[in-house]
Amino acid sequence: MNTEGNAELAGLPHWLYPAGFWVGVALLAVGVLLPNLAAIGVIWIAAVPVLAALWVALAGWRLDRRLSIAALLALGGLVLVFIVKQFI
């Protein structure tokens, strides 16, 4: 990984996505076998990128303020969608 790559990734936990992947496989498999629990797996795989952005926004605040603000902007976009969807 180059230096710029490291700077771009400051604060983003490397384990989060691999862990999110395997937990997602397990929860979705449970959801396929027990359809009443299907929503849990779907919510989980949607939660992983949101958790990652939240982590970066909080953990990166001191390490890399620009990255942290960028992650907050992304989360702000999702909050906006969440508010607008209430009116659908």
Next chain:
Amino acid sequence: MMLAVIAVGLLAGVLGAILGLGGGVVVVPALEFVLPHFGREITIQQAVAVSQIGVLAVGLSGAASYLQQGLVRARTGYLLSPYTIVGGAVGSFLGLILPARAVATVFALLLLYSAYNLLRGLKRVEVEREPSRLVPPAMTFAGIMSGLLGIGGGTVQVPVLNLLAGVPIRQAIATSTFIMGLTAVGNALVYQAGGLLDVKMAAGIGLGVLVGARMGARLQSRIPAAQLKLFFSLLLIFTSLNLLWKYWGHA
């Protein structure tokens, strides 16, 4: 029927890993044409809604791999994702209100464009460049397409990141995959609010895509990509014509 849904997800995951084109481009038409054989009719908007969860799975699987390789430009991705998220919400809302025939027509055009790109190869730039002022509107457009058609980013977002934002091609692909997760979350929220998201079917597609993406990464070196590209391009053209026939043939 659930086994067929998982198989569609598997196919999308495998093709996505090998060709970089497998999310909604596979899931939406496959659900449209396969499910009626199991006695389940599905509108193209319902298929697009389910495909958003497939895109989430592609994003999760791809980001896990690309982050390990150090290819993701997280800051660039987070800075651009508000545009794709807002664009995605607009596209998803259009998906809720536009007639199925209009969505199917745009989707058929996308399939033809994807086939053309597969056969010709995308124009790509390997070196870092200054970003263009057109990046924000272009990313918003990429978001609209992802929301309206249930596609990830390979078709629209990667060329924008590479040719307009000046991100080298491998990092553009990785960053696009990273962004598509957040965009798909917003899109799925809108389709769920519109009552079009079948969560049980979405779980089957999500599982198939996650497993398929892993299988595809292992199969990548064993499958001749050139022949697969040609076969898949012809399949895309055939599917596009079928889709147009389904929605316009009886007009």
